[in-house]
Amino acid sequence: MIHDPTHLFEGEAGPRMLKAAKITSVISYPPITSIFVFAALSTKCDDFATGAIVYAVCLLFAVILPFIETMYISVKTNNTDGDIVRKEDRAVPLALGVLCYIGGIIALKLIDAPNEIVVMMICYTAVTAFILLVSFRWKISIHACGLAGPGAILSAVFWPWGLLVFVPIPWICACRYYQKKHTPAQLVAGFACGLAITLAIMYMAGML
Numbered sequence: 001m002i003h004d005p006t007h008l009f010e011g012e013a014g015p016r017m018l019k020a021a022k023i024t025s026v027i028s029y030p031p032i033t034s035i036f037v038f039a040a041l042s043t044k045c046d047d048f049a050t051g052a053i054v055y056a057v058c059l060l061f062a063v064i065l066p067f068i069e070t071m072y073i074s075v076k077t078n079n080t081d082g083d084i085v086r087k088e089d090r091a092v093p094l095a096l097g098v099l100c101y102i103g104g105i106i107a108l109k110l111i112d113a114p115n116e117i118v119v120m121m122i123c124y125t126a127v128t129a130f131i132l133l134v135s136f137r138w139k140i141s142i143h144a145c146g147l148a149g150p151g152a153i154l155s156a157v158f159w160p161w162g163l164l165v166f167v168p169i170p171w172i173c174a175c176r177y178y179q180k181k182h183t184p185a186q187l188v189a190g191f192a193c194g195l196a197i198t199l200a201i202m203y204m205a206g207m208l
Contacts, residue, residue: 005184013178021175028172030124030146031067037120037150038062041157044114054113061104062124069096090139094132101125116157119205123149123198130197131190141182141190144173148194156207 013021026032038058045051073093104121127145134140147169154162173187182190202208 005188008180008183009177017178021179024172024175025143025179025181028143028147028168028175030142031063031070033146033150034062034124035059037154038117040154041114041117041120044116044157053111054108054117057107057111057113058104058117058121061100061107062121065100065103066093066097069093069100090135091132094128094135097128098125098132101128115205116153116207119201119207120150120153122205123153123201126201127194127197130193134193139182139186140193141173141176141187143176144169144182144187144190145194147172148191149198152195152198153202153207156202 038055042051042055042058045054070093073089077089101121101124105118105125108118108121127149131140131142131145147165151162151165151169154165156162169191173182173184173191176182176187177184199208
């Protein structure tokens with residue numbers, strides 16, 4: 001039961017719940033979900049060969065490089081589960097993540113990738129930069145941010161089936177809460193900010 005939305009979970013979750021929560025957190029980690037997000041968007045390319053090249057670029061800049069640097073910082077800050085718990089330790093991996101995404105935008109522009117894919121990479125850049133700024137004062141949920149944005153774009157591109165991305169978000173947020181990674185307020189703020197930033201960028205890009 002949530003007694004205070006600004007506090008971490010104060011109870012003790014059972015071993016099955018914690019195991020399920022850990023697995024869910026790994027699967028829903030933004031660089032992991034990016035694998036599926038960009039795979040879906042790459043189908044918008046004119047042919048398979050072009051789609052494969054675009055997807056490879058997305059994997060490099062939005063999955064492989066962010067994952068490597070985050071895992072390195074996670075281990076360096078003594079977080080063996082891949083999470084970076086202290087907000088003070090988030091600055092470096094988030095800043096490097098922003099640089100990775102900017103590199104992705106440039107690469108996608110150079111190969112003339114579809115607009116939807118470029119916009120998705122821009123959204124990842126903007127949301128990550130926002131989280132970086134917030135992290136100097138507060139710890140916002142990266143998982144919630146990283147699901148709201150892709151959910152918005154996939155919903156627009158693959159309407160109405162893209163809305164299915166939003167279905168598991170309450171469960172994922174609950175998992176983060178029971179793992180004592182975030183407060184309910186941090187989870188809601190992460191989702192709301194990720195969605196708002198993405199919708200604003202989509203509007204400016206003419207996708208809405």
